[in-house]
Amino acid sequence: MDGSGLPETRSTCPYCGVGCGVLLRPDGRGGLDVRGDPDHPANFGRLCSKGAALAETVGQAHRLLAPRVDGRQTDWDTALQQVADRFSATIGRHGPDSVAFYVSGQLLTEDYYVANKLMKGFIGSANIDTNSRLCMASSVAGHKRAFGADTVPGTYEDIDEADLVVLVGSNLAWCHPVLYQRLLSARKSRGTRIVVIDPRRTASCDGADMHLALQPGSDVALFNRLLGTIHERGAADAGFLSHTDGYDDAVAAALADDAAVTGLSSRQIEAFCALWIRTEKVVTIYSQGVNQSTSGTDKVNAILNCHLATGRIGRPGMGPLSVTGQPNAMGGREVGGLANTLACHLDLENPDHRGAVRTFWDAPRMPDAPGLKAVDMFRAVGDGRIKALWIIHTNPAVTMPEADAVRDAIAGCEFTVVSDISATTDTARLADVLLPATAWGEKDGTVTNSDRTISRQRAVLAAPGAARPDWAILAEVGRRMGHDRAFDYDSPAEIFREHAALSRIAGQFGRDFDISGFADLDDRAYAGLAPVRWPVTRTRAGGRFFADGRFFHAGGNARIVPVTCRPPAAKTGPRYPFRLNTGRLRDQWHTMTRTALSPRLSAHLPEPFIDLHPDDAQSLGIHAADLVQVQNRHGQAILRARITDAVQPGQVFAPMHWTGETAPSARIDALVAAMTDPVSGQPESKASVVALTRF
Ligand code: SF4
Incomplete structure (x- = not known):
């Protein structure tokens, strides 16, 4: 009350x-x-x-209130039968890998679990991927390489207790503002030092002691220099190194790397290394500037290497912390919602893990190889290998790299289903079948945040029109495809219990993700579930990983991974001389389906823009507030110029929120090249190349 x-x-x-x-x-x-x-x-x-x-x-003016088939309103029975029949027929004719789901970190864990179970266990394909691929896939891959599991070792309390917080490729002040407020509180109360590593001077630099405006993509070289300096000064933790493998090789690779590519002065690099080394309680927070890169996984490992070499991990006030963009990117990772993962952090390519999940689900089939990751999935839609596609709560016609090509691919797909809260997104307009889903405030389930804390989302508003929860829509399609028993769910609580019971098996395989303590949670306890950090077993809730030196690779050691700096994949040149960085604004969320409904939020930065350096503006004859045409071989956009030295010469920044619905000439992801990290499959959303002209 x-x-x-x-x-x-x-x-x-x-x-x-x-x-x-x-x-x-x-x-x-x-x-x-x-x-x-x-x-x-x-x-x-x-x-x-x-x-x-x-x-x-939470207004309903924009809501999709009833199912639609081929643009005409219909009832649920007709729409769901159409989805089940078309997917079944496509699988019957072309096999399970001819269909795909593209889902979202906006889904609740229970929705995600059912989608993953339907695709991997009952359709028999691993062609389910998520917009989280664009957000943190490189962190997942880096964690798995270093720790043997996708374990986030850090917690938010570590920020409160750190003496130094390093923000790498993270505008925490705008993208995770409450964590930034926690950081500023720590700065006030204990004098926490803040270093920002970012090519751009962002709002996060306002409270920082040091801003290292390195060249795009050179993070590995900087952290290799740090590792090399740790080694040269004898600052490695010899005791903790006994819990790791690969230190000597990683140091050799680090010492061979050239920090000059960062564009930073020797004095700046030395100041950073000295501060990092002399401060034991150091937390390194990293986000999309690290992950959204063709060397994203190597960047993650370059950071983790420094924490592992010094034993600064898993203890209060120290450790690496990857902060996820979306509310439930972590829940998606837990249920195996990526094309190369399995539920409960089990490995899709491990036959024992696969067999255990198949037995648990009593599934007729399981894929034995990863499915198509997001960029490859939409290429397969474009060339006709994917013939039936279900897109859930995401807008890939705007947000995928080379978004014009993705939009055209979806438009040409034989059968596209879209579940969403709105009928007017760029992607929803392309659907053959549109399914109205419940929105935040109307749906029930759980989410996991960036420090492994599971919290409830609860329904307090009635679902408008015919809108239904995603888990119920997916389960009904599963039943109509002939899998009655496997998808006979009555509530999200039932799904949560099943996920928890499956995690007991993961625990038996020595995996990190374990919420088996919830396997017998009754409906009332689920309704009242308080926030809790996993693992949760019968005897343990919360706690830390790795301080004891036990990791999840066979043999129990962590791996310090040798990495070498690679520049961004796209090269600037006479035709495309500028490097395009894309990102978020403080007051908008994704493609503005919800945040644009708030006049207050929309007033912050109301129109699409591009930031360019005064020297570049002068050489191009561009003045503040001019319209600028930005183009490359993938697409073009027309944006309002902002002249600022927050960006470096030769670099430009544009926000990613505007859509064909809100500003058709400002779909910036149309210009982002679909080049991906070879390990994680995450696209390089911050280093495409473009040309600018005054419009
Ligand atoms: Fe918190 Fe929501 Fe703001 Fe994120 S967007 S910092 S979850 S209030």
């Missing part, structure tokens, strides 16, 4: 991976009152501008 005496419901903000707790109270007019939950361990009552404006974004 708050002061009004009306009951409040605990839930979780649906935007970023910080996973802030919120208290919701329906206002009796179809809307909500929202405030930060003072008891949630992610935010202790704080909210950022997006979370504080949640109440303004």
